[in-house]
Amino acid sequence: MADVETLLKALANKKRLQILRWLANPVAHFPPQRDGDLREDGVCGVFLVKKLGVAQPTASEHLRVLVDAGLIRPKKIKQWTFYRRCEDRIAALPQLLGEVLTPASSEPVGAAIDFALSGREPS
Numbered sequence: 001m002a003d004v005e006t007l008l009k010a011l012a013n014k015k016r017l018q019i020l021r022w023l024a025n026p027v028a029h030f031p032p033q034r035d036g037d038l039r040e041d042g043v044c045g046v047f048l049v050k051k052l053g054v055a056q057p058t059a060s061e062h063l064r065v066l067v068d069a070g071l072i073r074p075k076k077i078k079q080w081t082f083y084r085r086c087e088d089r090i091a092a093l094p095q096l097l098g099e100v101l102t103p104a105s106s107e108p109v110g111a112a113i114d115f116a117l118s119g120r121e122p123s
Contacts, residue, residue: 004100007093010069015052016062020071022051023085036077042084 010016022029026038030047049059063083066072070089075082 006069010065010071016066036082041075042082045081
């Protein structure tokens with residue numbers, strides 16, 4: 001389950017923000033893949049490592065942080081891991097941040113925070 005700090009940590013890095021931008025339109029940023037569809041399955045981690053221009057362990061850490069925050073979803077196909085954005089979670093971020101940054105009240109936490117922190121798939 002992702003908490004607000006985990007989400008903010010994931011968003012507080014240029015490389016991770018770049019990954020999220022690339023995954024928003026994978027066809028424009030990555031070549032066709034032998035296994036897995038860019039839109040349906042996501043982008044192979046090998047392509048992300050190469051495009052980031054960092055060592056594989058560094059790229060894996062960036063991807064892990066994004067997965068832990070619930071912003072991207074991994075999918076195994078054969079021996080490869082593919083990554084795609086969790087669009088519903090990303091769409092809930094503005095409202096989540098607005099609720100987190102407004103003065104505290106005695107009301108329960110809003111539905112956007114509940115959803116963003118739940119780690120659940122949308123129904």
